[in-house]
Every structure is written in structure tokens, then in C-alpha cells.
Amino acid sequence: MVSISSLVLADDEEDQDEQDFGDEPQEQENETQEPEDNETEEEIEIMNNSLGAEIRLLQLEKALLKNILKGNMAVEVIKGLGYNTSELEDILDDMEALLEEVKTANTTSNESVQIFVELKREAKNYTRQFRETVKELLDDVKINEIRATIREMVNGELQNYSKRIQNRIRHFNRNQLYRLYGIIGETNNSFINEYMNGNITLNQTKLQICKMINQMTKEKKYDVFSEIKEENIKGKIHAKYSAENGHGKGKGNGRNK
Numbered sequence: 184m185v186s187i188s189s190l191v192l193a194d195d196e197e198d199q200d201e202q203d204f205g206d207e208p209q210e211q212e213n214e215t216q217e218p219e220d221n222e223t224e225e226e227i228e229i230m231n232n233s234l235g236a237e238i239r240l241l242q243l244e245k246a247l248l249k250n251i252l253k254g255n256m257a258v259e260v261i262k263g264l265g266y267n268t269s270e271l272e273d274i275l276d277d278m279e280a281l282l283e284e285v286k287t288a289n290t291t292s293n294e295s296v297q298i299f300v301e302l303k304r305e306a307k308n309y310t311r312q313f314r315e316t317v318k319e320l321l322d323d324v325k326i327n328e329i330r331a332t333i334r335e336m337v338n339g340e341l342q343n344y345s346k347r348i349q350n351r352i353r354h355f356n357r358n359q360l361y362r363l364y365g366i367i368g369e370t371n372n373s374f375i376n377e378y379m380n381g382n383i384t385l386n387q388t389k390l391q392i393c394k395m396i397n398q399m400t401k402e403k404k405y406d407v408f409s410e411i412k413e414e415n416i417k418g419k420i421h422a423k424y425s426a427e428n429g430h431g432k433g434k435g436n437g438r439n440k
Contacts, residue, residue, distance in 0.1 A: 193229050193238055193352040194385075223303065227296050229355060236290040238351045239299050245344035247282045247306050249337055251275060254313055256333040266320050271313060278309045353379055360388065366410050367395065 229235035254275045258268045281302065288298050317326060357375055364370040374391050377383045396404060 193235070193355045223300060227299060230296050230299065232358075233291045233295075234351060234355050234358070236295040236299065238348060238355060240285055240288050240290060240295075240302075241344065241348050241351065243299065243303055243306060244282065244285045245341055245348065247278060247285060248344070249341055250306075250310050250313070251278050251282060252337045252340060253330075253333055254278070256336065257317065257329050260329050260332070261317070261320060264321075264325075270316050274309055274313045274316065278306070278313075281305055281309065353381075356385060360392075363392065363411070366407055367392070369395075371395070 226239055230239055254271065258271050258275065261271070262268045285302050285306075288302065289295065292298065321329075357379055360375055360378075361370070371391065374383070374388050378385065378388045396407060399407070
């Protein structure tokens with residue numbers, strides 16, 4: 184069956200959470216940052232319009248808020264154990280200020296991609312600093328105990344963000360699906376409506392489109408995939424250029440330790 188994986192769609196799995204204060208870093212400090220760069224490039228492929236930019240900034244906002252909530256709860260527990268938490272509180276203050284920047288970022292700006300890249304990098308740096316500071320104070324056993332205590336408390340406060348992000352993802356994908364149907368030359372509104380109502384998954388919708396394409400003549404298939412491929416290449420070039428131009432333009436790497 185022909186694949187339509189080259190069509191840029193927003194994944195239904197919307198969580199882009201930053202690492203928790205107790206999580207191990209995905210890569211060591213002295214290793215290349217290439218995997219992180221590739222991840223960012225993939226994320227910003229949907230940011231070719233204001234709705235895509237809003238989705239990514241909302242996801243970053245949710246991830247930051249989640250880590251701030253966890254961080255504040257962790258500070259209270261650590262303080263209760265008799266440790267000095269002033270450095271942790273300073274980092275949380277910086278994260279709060281960054282959260283306000285994310286909330287007020289202009290999703291319609293031509294520089295929204297660069298803004299997202301810079302803000303995400305700062306968020307990761309603050310999270311890394313908080314995690315490393317906690318590890319200087321507590322052993323792994325105590326850290327895991329704290330994480331287990333606060334995990335459920337935080338998740339309940341983030342449900343509204345999840346609903347807002349999911350709604351915008353569905354609208355973004357609806358627009359993309361209509362673009363694809365435009366390339367194909369026919370539209371199946373019932374499938375799009377079913378997807379928008381949550382009755383079928385995005386993968387089921389894509390499967391229906393694949394079946395439609397496979398019923399075409401060889402020449403028509405070639406025309407359809409040539410146009411999809413051309414759009415995809417343009418999007419990847421734009422994403423790579425934007426990611427590269429976003430590097431090094433932020434305010435810095437967080438607090439100096």
C-alpha cells in the first residue's frame with residue numbers, strides 16, 4: 184500500500200513534556216546535541232502557520248508549567264527535610280519568568296519558529312539545572328520517593344492544557360487533510376468529520392486516504408505523490424533553516440552555577 188507519511192500532520196499524541204527534575208538526561212553533556220536538534224526540526228515542521236505555532240507554544244507552556252508545579256512541590260518536601268533550597272527557588276523564579284514569555288509569544292510573527300526554538304532551549308536548560316541541583320542534595324532513593332508523591336497531584340492540574348492542545352491539533356490536521364484531498368481531487372467530508380469528533384483516529388483517516396490513492400491510475404498516483412513530496416521538501420528546508428537560525432539567539436543557557 185502506498186504511504187502518505189510525507190504529509191506533515193500533527194501527532195495525536197500531543198505531549199512534549201520537558202524532563203522531570205529527577206529524570207536522567209537523555210544524553211551526556213559532552214555528547215553531540217544532534218538528536219535534540221533533529222527532534223526540534225521535526226516539531227517545527229508544522230509551524231508554517233499560526234495554528235501550528237500555537238500548538239507548539241501551548242505544548243511548551245504546558246511542559247514548563249508541569250515542571251514548575253513539580254519543582255515547587257519538590258522544594259517544599261526538600262525544605263521539610265532541612266535542606267537549603269534557595270538555589271532551587273532561584274531556578275524556579277527564572278522558569279516562571281520564562282513561562283510568561285512563552286504565554287505572550289506572538290504566534291503570528293514571522294519569527295515564531297526562532298522564538299519557539301530559543302524558548303524551548305532555555306526551558307530545557309533550566310530543567311537540567313534544577314535536576315542537577317536536586318541530585319547534589321539528595322540520593323536517588325529519596326528523589327524517586329518525592330517524584331512518586333507529586334506525580335498524580337500535578338497531572339490533574341494540566342488536564343485543561345491537554346484538551347486545548349488536542350483541539351488545536353485536530354483543527355490543524357483537518358486543514359492539512361483538506362489540502363491533501365485538494366491534491367487528490369476529491370474530498371471525503373464524512374471521514375474528516377469523524378476524525379474531528381474523535382470517532383476515528385488520525386491513522387484510520389490516513390488509511391482511508393491510502394486506499395483512495397491506491398485505486399488511482401499509475402500516472403495519477405505519480406502526480407499526487409510528486410506534489411506531496413515537493414511540499415514536504417519545502418517544509419523540511421524551512422524547518423532546518425529556522426532551527427539553525429534559532430541557535431544561539433536566546434538570552435543564554437540559564438543561570439550560572
